[in-house]
Amino acid sequence: MINRLEIKATLSVSDAGEIVGNAWPFGEPDRVGDVIVKGAFNVAVANMPMLFGHNPDDLIGTWDEITETADGLVTKGKLHMEQPRARAVHGMIKGGLVSGLSIGFKTKASTPQGRNRVISALDLYEISVVKNPMHPRARITSAKSMNVAVAIAEAINRATAALHT
Numbered sequence: 001m002i003n004r005l006e007i008k009a010t011l012s013v014s015d016a017g018e019i020v021g022n023a024w025p026f027g028e029p030d031r032v033g034d035v036i037v038k039g040a041f042n043v044a045v046a047n048m049p050m051l052f053g054h055n056p057d058d059l060i061g062t063w064d065e066i067t068e069t070a071d072g073l074v075t076k077g078k079l080h081m082e083q084p085r086a087r088a089v090h091g092m093i094k095g096g097l098v099s100g101l102s103i104g105f106k107t108k109a110s111t112p113q114g115r116n117r118v119i120s121a122l123d124l125y126e127i128s129v130v131k132n133p134m135h136p137r138a139r140i141t142s143a144k145s146m147n148v149a150v151a152i153a154e155a156i157n158r159a160t161a162a163l164h165t
Contacts, residue, residue: 017061017079017090021140023101023127025072030135033116040120041068050077051128052089054104060086063127072138075101075127089129099140100133 029035050061063077079086092098109121133139 015081017081017086018077019079019093019140020074020076021101021138022071023073023075023103023138024135025137026070028137029116032134034119035113035116036119036122038068038070040122041066041073041124042122048124049126050079051104051126052085053130054102054126054128058085060089060129066124073103093129093140098129098131100130101138101140102128102130102133102135104128
């Protein structure tokens, strides 16, 4: 049985390093006025690079699932825990030092709208784990936690044992 711990703007992460996040929330602009609309992402990409801070030398994992939902661009991936840098980022996530996500993309089509730029088509190149995302709501939202699953299983076992004594 797999359990997921829902996390909002804070994060605990398992030793396995599996994470889920909203890389781009729809409906409001980021800090520089970019608005990306639903349908803009070309998400037919498998194994999208997971970088730390948009640094191509800091490849820390892979995004295995990228899906546009009504809320935004939802991502699921895994840190490459065999790499020292990924383990360091894992520690920063566990410690609450980082919980943001940020996208690296090339704009294909956009139109100005007041002070904003509305992006209707883009090529997505990477999604990074960051401390301060350009979009304030682009966050890691949950982490698969073996610690939580083990704690739940142990609690169930204790309760079952108590019922039988």
